[in-house]
């Protein structure tokens with residue numbers, strides 16, 4: 425909880441200095457061995473990852489989330505909850521990525537989950553990071569299916585711009601373009617570029633399907649401020665390290 429209340433400022437000041445940031449996504453459902461997990465954390469932190477996102481699409485025991493956050497506390501990086509439902513509200517985290525899935529067909533994912541979670545978030549005292557979450561691409565990913573998204577086609581960046589601007593005008597501090605965890609193709613750089621040009625200083629997060637450093641670099645060069653990787657950390661940690669190192673050299 426050491427970073428509570430400082431997370432937005434840490435991100436903002438990095439972005440304002442022109443740095444590119446990397447967040448590592450950890451899905452509590454996938455962690456079986458805490459020792460192995462801690463070793464992986466050490467590697468991504470040493471490589472320079474800027475925060476650990478903790479969450480997934482499915483319901484989890486809050487104890488499991490809290491256990492993971494506790495391990496993250498041993499390293500010098502903030503823990504940010506990234507829950508797919510209100511069950512993931514760990515008391516010991518620094519902040520919560522308060523995502524509204526703007527292109528969901530179900531109001532629950534736009535504002536419903538948020539209403540049920542808000543009083544508890546206040547009670548816990550989590551720092552809230554208001555985020556317009558936009559699902560892009562044609563893959564049937566967990567977030568798309570569970571979140572009842574109507575994903576934006578890759579060849580319609582203008583619609584991405586419209587959603588992202590609406591998020592900015594609603595006062596959201598972050599726009600997150602999401603291809604979905606494990607997506608075969610990440611959000612294309614030309615899509616990222618159009619959205620970033622439109623939202624200007626609003627912080628742009630891009631994730632889903634980023635598996636190699638050259639793609640990650642193309643996406644940051646197109647204007648992403650923050651890259652999120654999850655699957656590559658679970659499956660090929662050495663490639664994850666290469667991605668983080670490449671982004672941090674920018």
Ligand SMILES: CC(C)=CCC/C(C)=C/CC/C(C)=C/CC/C(C)=C/COP(=O)(O)OP(=O)(O)O
Nearest residue numbers: 479480481508510525533537541566570571605
């Ligand atoms: C504000 C609160 C309390 C909740 C938000 C509720 C919303 C809007 C959810 C959006 C839809 C959703 C299911 C988001 C999950 C995002 C996420 C962390 C995805 C990671 O996906 P994985 O669970 O790793 O998928 P795989 O297992 O397929 O890799």
Ligand SMILES: O=P(O)(O)OC[C@@H](O)CO
Nearest residue numbers: 605606631632633654655
């Ligand atoms: O697992 P990957 O494909 O890296 O996706 C990360 C994240 O954007 C999913 O929410």
Ligand SMILES: [Mg+2]
Nearest residue numbers: 451605654655
């Ligand atoms: Mg995943």
